[in-house]
Amino acid sequence: MSHPGGSKKQHLGLLCGLAGLLLLCLPPALAQSAVPGKNDALYLYRGADRDQRLLDAARKEGSVALYTSLATTESRPLAAAFEKKYGIKVDLWRAISDKVVQRTVTEGRAKRYAVDVVETNGPEVEMIAREKLLSEFFSPYLADFPPAAIAPNHLWVSDRLELYVVAYNTNKVKREDLPKHFEGFLDPKWKGRLGIEATDSEWMGAIVKKLGTDRGMKLFEKLAEMRPDVRKGHILLAEMVAAGEVPVALSAYHANAESLKRRGAPIDWVAIEPVVGRPQAIAVAKNAPHPSAALLFADFVLSPEGQGLLNSLGRVPLSLKVSTSLNNFPYILIDPATVLDESGKWESLWDKLFINK
Amino acid sequence: MAAAGQLLAQPSTGASGWLKFDFKWLVIGVCVLAVAYLALMPLGFLLWQSFFTPQTATKAAEFTYGNYLAAYTSSETLKLFFTSVGYAAGTSIFSFTVGTLLAWMNERTNTPLKPLFFALSIIPLIIPGVLFTVAWILLASPKIGIVNLMLQGLFNTDHVFVNIYSIWGMIWVDGLHYSSMAFLIMSAAFRSMDPSLEESAMMSGASVPQIAWHITLKLTWPAIFATLLILFVRSIESFEVPALLGLPVGIQVFTSAIYDAIHQYPSQIGLASSYAVTLLLITTVGIYFQSKLSSQGNKYSTVTGKGFRPRSMDLGKWRYVTASIFVFYFSLIVVLPFLVLLWSSLQKFYSVPSMAALHNLSFDAYTFILTYPTLASAVVNSLFLAVGCATLVMLLTSVICWIVVKTKLPGRWLLDNLASLPMVFPGLVLGLAIMIFYLYFDIGIYGTIWIMFIAYVTRFMPYGLRYNTTSMMQIHRELEESAAMSGASWGTTFWRIILPLLKPGLMAGWIYIMIVSIRELSTSILLYSPGTEVVSVLIWELWENGQYVELSALGVMFILALFMMVMLAQFVGRKFGVKED
Known part of the structure; x- marks a missing residue:
């Protein structure tokens, strides 16, 4: 894009504005899809001197831009640990996952390459991957991860999990009264005491698939008849459990419930089968301005050190090198690509059951 | 031009x-x-x-009428739209009434302590929307709301007195939150009023309510119209209160359709835009009518060359009544939510006030x-x-x-x-x-x-x-x-x-x-x-x-x-x- 820079007269400025408007309206060509990334060689280098080369180059780059949806209570300490270890500054931009996609994709289309590393919800990272803005990368720590954590297209790695658990208010509900299975909640005594989050169609999808369509759909249809309290946002749901407003939340995020519990709120959680895990993933940008620092940061997050740090902050790490008490139960890992491909189906079903009542 | x-x-x-x-x-x-x-x-x-259809890396954006078809041929949209209109009408009328009453007392009367009330009236606007709404959940929810718990204790019953999760609750919370906006516009309008007409009415024996209704409000009709218009459009567009209070009981509004359209993959910006076109039309119609008002020349001009002196009305002993309305309003609307905030800011997690939590x-x-x-x-x-x-x-x-x-x-x-x-x-x-x-x-x-x-x-x-x-x-x-x-x-x-x-x-x-x-x-x-x-x-x-x-x-x-x-x-x-x- 070349425009007469610093136009002196406002009518010229206006002309430029209109030209810009026209240009933004024209869909850019689908050029970048087939072109290999300029950083691919660096990202995939496996030589013996990899780590040293990477560190030297990253230090020269001096900083790394991270777009993430990880709460600042965890992403800041993570960034600070990286800065302390390597002396490389982390420019942290935090927003909810779909804003991360919006910004990364919009900048990418305009060829303004500002982001180095993306770390957010799995399906959202897969969206960015489908927009051809990510590159495959090699890290010596990939071996520590279960195969399901690595994307089939190799464009991202799941570094942590968000677990759907049942959270309950300890003043209003006794742990031993909670059923062993979701179907136990269909007992009329739970009517008026249950809550769910407004956008959890992928949670329903995973459970229905696990239980089989007949049994699974019957469970959710019956559940909808109980008319659970629908809350927008998992944080709000967990806070409402702690305040006693929602005695039992069926699809709470483990991290939210755990952090409130650690602060002494009357909340606890149980993993009622089938437990669904939502992968959160990390990826490096194809056109990262600081590719070495980007890869070094990904290395750090995937290393036992970074994973241990996440664990101590109450997040569920996926590295098998870190032992955690947070996931010593079986769970189903949602596949981000499937979520994207089937989202229409599950969302309309979910809305019909729970939202448009 | x-x-x-x-x-x-x-x-x-x-x-x-x-x-x-x-x-x-x-x-x-x-x-x-x-x-x-x-x-x-x-x-x-x-x-x-x-x-246009959404653009992705594998599929270019294409010209389509599909967004408008999808947006305006569904009965679901129509339902959402009517809910929104009802909600916005209720909210705007409520905010307007509260804001105008306060503005009138503040600008046209000699109610004591006025300077303090001006700043206090703006507080609801200052409180972040989510906090204001959550404060009202803690106050008026059927399960944990303090107002319900206290009244239930008082009358020894489990009757639910107020339920914030209803269209009326939504109107109440959003209406109060934006009453400050009406207050500010109407204050400005009342301030520039020539009191000579009010004074003549008073001389002719009109009562204060009669003056307020027949003279003051009639003279500020353009301001009233502008205030209602802006309040209406804003509440049709509001998102926080419907999401926090409407959603749990299945009340959905027009903005949730816009929100849903954007939060898909690929993001349906086109669909969201076509929904927004309705809002553009509503605004255009409103502005058109407003322009009819302003083209009526100087009918509503109160600031003229004839010795304009904005002066307030002497309410006599009634000024203590208006002062107590102020005090009542502020304790209910400003002080109560503020105290809830202050209370929770001194806690370790959000909880209902109680001796134990002290x-x-x-x-x-x-x-x-x-x-x-x-x-x-x-x-x-x-x-x-x-x-x-x-x-x-x-x-x-x-x-x-x-x-x-x-x-x-x-x-x-x-x-x-x-x-x-x-x-x-x-x-x-x-x-x-x-x-x-x-x-x-x-x-x-x-x-x-x-x-x-x-x-x-x-x-x-x-x-x-x-x-x-x-x-x-x-x-x-x-x-x-x-x-x-x-x-x-x-x-x-x-x-x-x-x-x-x-x-x-x-x-x-x-x-x-x-x-x-x-x-x-x-x-x-x-x-x-x-x-x-x-x-x-x-x-x-x-x-x-x-x-x-x-x-x-x-x-x-x-x-x-x-x-x-x-x-x-x-x-x-x-x-x-x-x-x-």
């Missing part, structure tokens, strides 16, 4: 007259161009997008906020944006408003309309439009604070315009004419006559825009970069992190700081413009 000059009375002759003429042209031209530039860009984006009091949350790494820069950035945006918008729209109200230019209502449309652009679409525009049209502001500045000015321009219009319509032409007769240039007249007389509207609008700029989130969240964080992003961050306690602490400090700023602005404002007795 080429005809503008011919239509303005300008008694200038000779070479010096030419220069004055030139200056006027420059100011008007720059303002019109600025408004056109700011408003047309996102409008063009929105309309254009509404005819043992958990701590100042940790305040320490946390004051040592928050981005706090200082966020406050500085927000103050810069808020003060800069409020000042620029009020000055810019005062000129636009002058063209719309004081000239006979054909099609001037379109200018008014153009400048008013950004009010109904969904925040995210506006943010995206600005983001994409400055990514391609690279003048070096992407990633800086200036892109947010442009977004704020665009977003709040319509509000500035409405505030200015109400005051502008009250200023009689004869004042300008006498200035011109005495040889003043257009610039001098504007600066020395119009702006000072416009002061009530300017001040009210300035305060409003300053406060809402600090709260602005939907475009800020997309446009901020590391280093240009703002307070609203900080608030959002705390909310998303689940740090309600820390958020409450920030809210408390926020309210106190803005309360002082409003008092200060009021104090400074009193030094300029038309003096009261």
Whole structure:
């Protein structure tokens, strides 16, 4: 894009504005899809001197831009640990996952390459991957991860999990009264005491698939008849459990419930089968301005050190090198690509059951 | 706009007259161009997008009517739309009634303690929307609401007295939250009223309610219309209260359709835009009717050349009644939610006030906020944006408003309309439009604070315009004419006559825009970069992190700081413009 820079007269400025408007309206060509990334060689280098080369180059780059949806209570300490270890500054931009996609994709289309590393919800990272803005990368720590954590297209790695658990208010509900299975909640005594989050169609999808369509759909249809309290946002749901407003939340995020519990709120959680895990993933940008620092940061997050740090902050790490008490139960890992491909189906079903009542 | 000059009375002759003429042209031209530039860009984006399918890496955007078909052929949309209209009507009428009553007592009567009440009336607006709503959940939820628990204890029953999760609860909370907006506009309108008519009515034996109804309200009809219009459009567009209070009981509004469209993959910006077109039409119709009012000449002008003296009415012993209404209102609406905030800011987690929780009091949350790494820069950035945006918008729209109200230019209502449309652009679409525009049209502001500045000015321009219009319509032409007769240039007249007389509207609008700029989130969240964080992003961050306690602490400090700023602005404002007795 070349425009007469610093136009002196406002009518010229206006002309430029209109030209810009026209240009933004024209869909850019689908050029970048087939072109290999300029950083691919660096990202995939496996030589013996990899780590040293990477560190030297990253230090020269001096900083790394991270777009993430990880709460600042965890992403800041993570960034600070990286800065302390390597002396490389982390420019942290935090927003909810779909804003991360919006910004990364919009900048990418305009060829303004500002982001180095993306770390957010799995399906959202897969969206960015489908927009051809990510590159495959090699890290010596990939071996520590279960195969399901690595994307089939190799464009991202799941570094942590968000677990759907049942959270309950300890003043209003006794742990031993909670059923062993979701179907136990269909007992009329739970009517008026249950809550769910407004956008959890992928949670329903995973459970229905696990239980089989007949049994699974019957469970959710019956559940909808109980008319659970629908809350927008998992944080709000967990806070409402702690305040006693929602005695039992069926699809709470483990991290939210755990952090409130650690602060002494009357909340606890149980993993009622089938437990669904939502992968959160990390990826490096194809056109990262600081590719070495980007890869070094990904290395750090995937290393036992970074994973241990996440664990101590109450997040569920996926590295098998870190032992955690947070996931010593079986769970189903949602596949981000499937979520994207089937989202229409599950969302309309979910809305019909729970939202448009 | 080429005809503008011919239509303005300008008694200038000779070479010096030419220069004055030139200056006027420059100011008007720059303002019109600025408004056109700011408003047309996102409008063009929105309309254009509404005819395209989403673009992805594998599929280019294609021209389609599908968005409009999908948006307007579903019975679901129609249902949402009617719910929204009902909700917005209820909310706007409620806010209007509360705000106008307060404004009337504050401006037209001699109720004691008025200066304090002015700043207090604005507090609901200052409290971040999510906090205000959650405070009301804690107060009026059927399960844990303190009001219900207390009344149930009092009458020994389990009857639910108030239920915040209902359309009435939504209207109550949102209506109260925005009563300050009505208060500010109506205050400005009441302040510029010539009391001679009220005094004559009083002489003829009319009672205070009769005067208020037949004289005061009738005279401020344009302001009433503008207030209702802006309140209605804003509440149709509101999202927080329906999401927090409506959703749990299945009440869905029009904005949730827009939200759902955007939050898909690929993001259906086109579908969201086609929904927004309805909001554009509603606004256009409203502005058209408003322009009919302003074209009725000087019917509503109260500020004339005949010794204008804004004076308030003596209520006699009734002033203690109005004072007690004030006290009652503030204890219920301002003090109660504020105390809930203060209470939770001293806790370790959000909980209902009780003796047991009294043992958990701590100042940790305040320490946390004051040592928050981005706090200082966020406050500085927000103050810069808020003060800069409020000042620029009020000055810019005062000129636009002058063209719309004081000239006979054909099609001037379109200018008014153009400048008013950004009010109904969904925040995210506006943010995206600005983001994409400055990514391609690279003048070096992407990633800086200036892109947010442009977004704020665009977003709040319509509000500035409405505030200015109400005051502008009250200023009689004869004042300008006498200035011109005495040889003043257009610039001098504007600066020395119009702006000072416009002061009530300017001040009210300035305060409003300053406060809402600090709260602005939907475009800020997309446009901020590391280093240009703002307070609203900080608030959002705390909310998303689940740090309600820390958020409450920030809210408390926020309210106190803005309360002082409003008092200060009021104090400074009193030094300029038309003096009261």
